[in-house]
Amino acid sequence: MTTVSSKPVGARLRADASRNRARILTAAREVIVELGAEAPLDEIARRAGVGNATLYRNFSDRRELLHHVTLSVMTRVLEHAEAELLEPDAFEGLSRFTHAAAEERIGALCPMLSDHIDHDDPELETTRLRLKAVTSELIARAHASGQLRADIGVGDYFLGVTQLTRPVPGTGCLDLEDFVHRLLQVFLDGLRVPTLSVLPGRPASLDDLKRAG
Structure with a gap:
């Protein structure tokens, strides 16, 4: 029997988005310390474990x-x-x-x-x-x-x-x-x-x- 989460889909999506955003900020902090403020954004996305589209969805530039x-x-x-x-x-x-x-x-x-x-x-x-x-x-x-x-x-x-x-x-x-x-x-x-x-x-x-x- 499949167990269905009682948490609404919208709430799960918001929680996932919040975690992605937090991971991007943490990765950006470490990459900037290592490589400087002009560090490649795709490297930040890679370190955060998200795609470039997710990074730009959270931060436009x-x-x-x-x-x-x-x-x-x-x-x-x-x-x-x-x-x-x-x-x-x-x-x-x-x-x-x-x-x-x-x-x-x-x-x-x-x-x-x-x-x-x-x-x-x-x-x-x-x-x-x-x-x-x-x-x-x-x-x-x-x-x-x-x-x-x-x-x-x-x-x-x-x-x-x-x-x-x-x-x-x-x-x-x-x-x-x-x-x-x-x-x-x-x-x-x-x-x-x-x-x-x-x-x-x-x-x-x-x-x-x-x-x-």
């Missing part, structure tokens, strides 16, 4: 795909940050968020995608501002707990994370993942109290980084 890759990564990083606000140990929360953000390839993707997206897009801007606010709160909590050295600003933190997670030119960046997490841990250890040195200059803010860019 490269610009739309890159937009949604950026939004997807930023949203996932934001979710990690919001989850760590619930961690009782403030520095542990900041540390876990740091490693989670690296897993999302944020340091590798941001410089590659910057020239290919609409920075004035309302959805991207809303997500960016929320991520800025939540990350600033994670750092403020670590400061308030007395675990994060007082001479570290939000800009110092972001600059350290983005530089340490950016691929080294001429290397297979995915092969360096384990080393990235080692260096991030060294970086985090250097942010802890008690301090062993006096930092030159003043703490950097996000506005400082924006002006420098």
Whole structure:
């Protein structure tokens, strides 16, 4: 006797379409990290296990795909940050968020995608501002707990994370993942109290980084 699924056909099709879209975004993230923003779209489709027609049914062109890759990564990083606000140990929360953000390839993707997206897009801007606010709160909590050295600003933190997670030119960046997490841990250890040195200059803010860019 054949068992017929009780789930409506339309619901199954929507679920399949949602899974295909998620697979395309995940594959695009990895291919872009490896090959850059101009990576062949058919390679992205192949890695996602879908046909080119399915890719174009979800994303009409490269610009739309890159937009949604950026939004997807930023949203996932934001979710990690919001989850760590619930961690009782403030520095542990900041540390876990740091490693989670690296897993999302944020340091590798941001410089590659910057020239290919609409920075004035309302959805991207809303997500960016929320991520800025939540990350600033994670750092403020670590400061308030007395675990994060007082001479570290939000800009110092972001600059350290983005530089340490950016691929080294001429290397297979995915092969360096384990080393990235080692260096991030060294970086985090250097942010802890008690301090062993006096930092030159003043703490950097996000506005400082924006002006420098």
